[in-house]
Amino acid sequence: MTGLYDAPLSEAERREAFLDGSVPVAVYGLGKMGLPLAGVYAETTGNVLGVDIDEDVVRGINDGECHVDREPGLDELVAEQVERGHLRATTAIDEAAAEAAHHVVIVPTPLTDDRTPDLSALEAVVRGIGSGIDPGDTVVVECTVPPGTCEQMVTSLVREEGGLEPGEYGVAFCPERTSSGRALKDIRGSHPKVVGGIDDESTRVAELVYGEITTNEVLPVSDATTAESVKLFEGLYRDVNIALANELARIRDELDIDVNEAIETANTQPFCDIHDPGPGVGGHCIPYYPYFVTTRVESETPLIHTAREVNDSMPEFTVRKVREELDATGRDAADATVLVLGLTYRPGVAETAATPAKPIIERLSGLGASVLAADPMLSGSDFEEFDATPVESDEVTETDPDAVVLVTPHEEFLTLDWDAFDDLVIIDGRDALGETETGHRVYTIGSG
Numbered sequence: 001m002t003g004l005y006d007a008p009l010s011e012a013e014r015r016e017a018f019l020d021g022s023v024p025v026a027v028y029g030l031g032k033m034g035l036p037l038a039g040v041y042a043e044t045t046g047n048v049l050g051v052d053i054d055e056d057v058v059r060g061i062n063d064g065e066c067h068v069d070r071e072p073g074l075d076e077l078v079a080e081q082v083e084r085g086h087l088r089a090t091t092a093i094d095e096a097a098a099e100a101a102h103h104v105v106i107v108p109t110p111l112t113d114d115r116t117p118d119l120s121a122l123e124a125v126v127r128g129i130g131s132g133i134d135p136g137d138t139v140v141v142e143c144t145v146p147p148g149t150c151e152q153m154v155t156s157l158v159r160e161e162g163g164l165e166p167g168e169y170g171v172a173f174c175p176e177r178t179s180s181g182r183a184l185k186d187i188r189g190s191h192p193k194v195v196g197g198i199d200d201e202s203t204r205v206a207e208l209v210y211g212e213i214t215t216n217e218v219l220p221v222s223d224a225t226t227a228e229s230v231k232l233f234e235g236l237y238r239d240v241n242i243a244l245a246n247e248l249a250r251i252r253d254e255l256d257i258d259v260n261e262a263i264e265t266a267n268t269q270p271f272c273d274i275h276d277p278g279p280g281v282g283g284h285c286i287p288y289y290p291y292f293v294t295t296r297v298e299s300e301t302p303l304i305h306t307a308r309e310v311n312d313s314m315p316e317f318t319v320r321k322v323r324e325e326l327d328a329t330g331r332d333a334a335d336a337t338v339l340v341l342g343l344t345y346r347p348g349v350a351e352t353a354a355t356p357a358k359p360i361i362e363r364l365s366g367l368g369a370s371v372l373a374a375d376p377m378l379s380g381s382d383f384e385e386f387d388a389t390p391v392e393s394d395e396v397t398e399t400d401p402d403a404v405v406l407v408t409p410h411e412e413f414l415t416l417d418w419d420a421f422d423d424l425v426i427i428d429g430r431d432a433l434g435e436t437e438t439g440h441r442v443y444t445i446g447s448g
């Protein structure tokens with residue numbers, strides 16, 4: 001069986017070919033998103049080859065192991081699909097590209113240091129696919145990309161490496177609308193699956209494929225660039241709305257109200273969905289996606305930039321609160337020991353990209369404080385990127401800090417024995433302590 005693009009088959013025959021494994025699938029990128037996606041493709045078609053550049057990732061998967069933590073159901077799915085021969089992994093991208101007829105790309109698309117999209121991994125993978133692609137194949141891009149990437153970059157790389165023209169093979173953008181910690185639920189159908197091809201046949205193939213992958217509806221849009229924009233708009237909406245919440249938290253002291261209470265109450269109005277304030281916005285998604293749009297257009301985009309500035313100002317705001325609260329208890333931050341709890345960008349996810357913990361620690365050290373840091377999802381060398389002394393999460397109550405900053409409220413930190421500390425100042429970055437009586441002086445971002 002060759003690929004589904006322009007296949008001389010009826011809709012039912014195409015579906016049957018996909019479901020019985022006659023259309024070999026390759027998934028490029030086996031990380032927090034790619035591994036669950038490969039698992040769902042494997043349980044659907046029984047014929048998936050995963051590709052990753054990390055030999056440890058490949059070896060672990062071929063041993064039936066799952067390297068992605070805290071994803072309910074993923075350990076079992078990977079073990080079962082590998083054991084049944086439905087899923088295997090390789091670092092040999094050329095082999096995979098030659099063997100597969102349906103190519104799914106979900107590798108990192110981060111930002112460079114000067115805040116332009118870094119599509120180097122995508123380029124490497126699409127070149128690899130181009131070297132092995134056949135007429136009738138389909139390339140599906142799931143990693144988030146700037147608008148126009150599929151129409152332009154993907155087709156020109158396939159032309160360069162494989163000599164194929166659009167119309168001989170398919171390209172579709174099918175955004176991954178998945179959150180870590182609930183990846184299988186999301187991939188299988190928490191949200192409608194958006195699909196957009198560079199031509200109608202590409203859209204049709206993506207619609208058929210994702211009609212089998214998701215239990216939710218499939219939303220075909222006009223073209224790939226529209227689908228790319230849908231994904232980015234979701235992220236832009238979130239960044240701008242978090243910035244509104246953060247700006248309200250910044251004026252909380254002057255209003256002398258609990259802004260978190262006011263936000264929660266305002267949101268009882270169906271047209272209001274103000275998000276949660278916090279110590280900053282991290283991850284390789286929300287803080288990055290705005291630049292995928294602003295670097296793509298000449299027009300001014302003041303709202304997008306201002307939202308980024310507000311969100312990126314929250315680490316400084318958080319450290320200012322540490323200084324003010326220590327000051328109010330007669331202590332100088334310069335002589336203080338500060339314990340930072342939570343370094344990943346949000347609870348339960350082992351990802352430190354753009355984490356606010358990093359600038360918070362840098363600013364605390366800049367004040368002269370000695371900084372301790374704990375995070376149950378990090379170990380050993382993971383702490384090296386932070387200018388702080390690592391503390392085992394189950395040993396934090398053996399430290400004697402003057403202040404604790406709760407940046408990322410992993411569940412392990414919600415049951416801490418606060419009595420073990422003396423005369424603490426606590427900055428609760430995420431209103432995570434709620435009504436917990438800590439017996440210490442607490443400043444909660446948003447609530448005061």
Ligand SMILES: NC(=O)C1=CN([C@@H]2O[C@H](COP(=O)(O)OP(=O)(O)OC[C@H]3O[C@@H](n4cnc5c(N)ncnc54)[C@H](O)[C@@H]3O)[C@@H](O)[C@H]2O)C=CC1
Binds near residue numbers: 051054106122125
């Ligand atoms: N993490 C998330 O919450 C979401 C991420 N996304 C998109 O998915 C992309 C991937 O995200 P994650 O899975 O979280 O990243 P990750 O960092 O967890 O995994 C990426 C995987 O790709 C592999 N890789 C890197 N370069 C490669 C190459 N040239 N060829 C083959 N494999 C390569 C890495 O070894 C790693 O195993 C993101 O860049 C983003 O655009 C979309 C929705 C949600």
Ligand SMILES: CC(=O)N[C@@H]1[C@@H](OP(=O)(O)OP(=O)(O)OC[C@H]2O[C@@H](n3ccc(=O)[nH]c3=O)[C@H](O)[C@@H]2O)O[C@H](C(=O)O)[C@@H](O)[C@@H]1O
Binds near residue numbers: 144235242284346
């Ligand atoms: C529009 C949307 O909700 N996008 C989701 C987002 O997931 P992600 O894992 O990046 O987490 P997130 O909940 O958006 O949080 C990002 C950052 O923003 C912070 N955050 C989040 C929500 C909020 O009200 N306030 C706030 O400060 C978080 O602490 C975190 O540091 O980005 C994912 C992605 O695109 O990678 C996407 O699939 C997810 O659905």
